[in-house]
Amino acid sequence: MATTSAHLVIPGQVIATSSTNHELDNQQDHNEGFLRGHGTFVEHDASKQEDRLVASVCGVVHRVNKLITVVPYCPSLYKGNVGDLVVGRISAVGVSRWTVALHEASKDAGLPLSGVHLPGGAQRMRTSQDSRDMRLFLKEGDLVCAEVHKVQPSDGSLSLHTRSHRFTKLENGILVHVPPALVPRRKNHVVSMINDTIDALWGVNGKIWLQRKMGDDKSQGSGNSNTLTNEGMKDVADLQEKMRKDHAETPVDVQLRRSLARLRNAVECLRMVHALCAPENAEAVYHKSLEMGLANPSEMLFPKHVLLLTEDLRA
């Protein structure tokens, strides 16, 4: 994104004015009108008979035809969109819904009981028995990976649903926090990294989950195809459930622990210099740290190393 001619505004700065004098309205040039976008508000100046578009956040002005928006310079807020992959922590178990904390500085989201897969992959209505057993499935403090299902238009609160059996409850891995603005929205947020030894979930809410590669790929290959019968679906669900349990129970060996820690620190390096925390960037930092001969992953976080490691990504 080229922002060479970026126009930085602060809250309260007037971006545009347009006359509200209706006699003049007809002759008004089209350039003069504007549409209020995010990060702006309209103020009416009675004395001059004009409407003024004023910035309400500090950021860069973006303009698409008449629509003027201000993109905040560092949106530490996470604002959900439908389809976002998010990683969150269960903060409360309610009646037939869980509350999931997505980000420290934004509202908690709801995960309804109907939004999760039942054990065994059964397709049926949720009963009151299911709602009593909710804690067996996910309890307070558990990490979950989910997708934004709906954004309430009234107050912007989010409702989630889980996507797969493999990544519902997250166990046996590392969680990294970064500002949500640094996680780019892309096609695939579940990626396997470092020669397919690590699975990573890049939550758009700034939570990145790293864990050992789950299961083996051969049995998984056919699992995702749509041509399966109900019977097959059930098997796949069971298989994935089993894989998840195996993954959670098997300890990670030292070698992999080190590479997980290295990847975690790679993300941390990117965060420190406020660079985009994309999987490729993290992987680049990872490999660079090996090239530099930093045997111990903790050495990556020395300030001088942070700068060296992220040199290409900042430039």
Next chain:
Amino acid sequence: MGSSIRRTDLLALSNLRNDGRKPGEIRRMRVQLGPASNTASGDAVGGSALVEMGLTVAMATVRGPVACLRRSDELPDRAVVDVSVRAVPFAPTDRRVTNPNTDRRLIEAGHLLKRALEATILLRLYPKSRIEVRVVVLADDGGRLCAAINAASAALIDAGIPMRDVLSACSAGYAGGTTDTTLVDLNRREESPQQGKNAVCLPCAMLPQRGTLVLSQCEARLPDVRTLDRVLEAAMAGCRAVFDVLQAAVRERAAALMGLREGTGTIVDSFAGAKLAA
């Protein structure tokens, strides 16, 4: 010894105040945005700012908009601002033991800050939510309320919460007697009672680009209405001076972060508490 002229007399003779400022001059002001924003783990906040006005230091953190603690607290059409102002025990220059939870003056400062913020933030954008503003006064050399307001304002900008304007605050006072001058941005010595009389101190907060006054408060007795006008005028001039500092800091921070993303600039991070040259 020989000369019996005290330093304060000398300053008074040269028309300067007890800390060497001119009457219309604000104290040296430093604003740091995001000292606690970019931290590693779960205790992350939306925005933070540290404001120094002379020897008075205030730090503000902002979280939000988050859900209200109780359903009964939420408002159907707008967000509520949840403000708390605290002072660390070693903040004041005099040794007085106060309980920061029940100190009435701090609670009052919290209320005033809340009122000022409610007039500034576009609360209607976030119905049924709560914006949490926490201010800690780290050192108090007068103008505590103004420093708290400026810190909160900078932290809100850092958090990216939509506001009408950059709220800025400054106090003004009036030195009566022979001098008959208005003073801007009072320090503790100027705020405190002199010769048994309450010093005139008028903290004032405004939206400088709108020209709107959102807070002004005066507890002392002024000689007449014209003086009030003069003092208010001086306070507003102080607010504008404060605004210039705030604005410069905000722009610098925004430019620095954008520069980082584009590959230039310096690393501003809290992990070492220092700036590293890139």
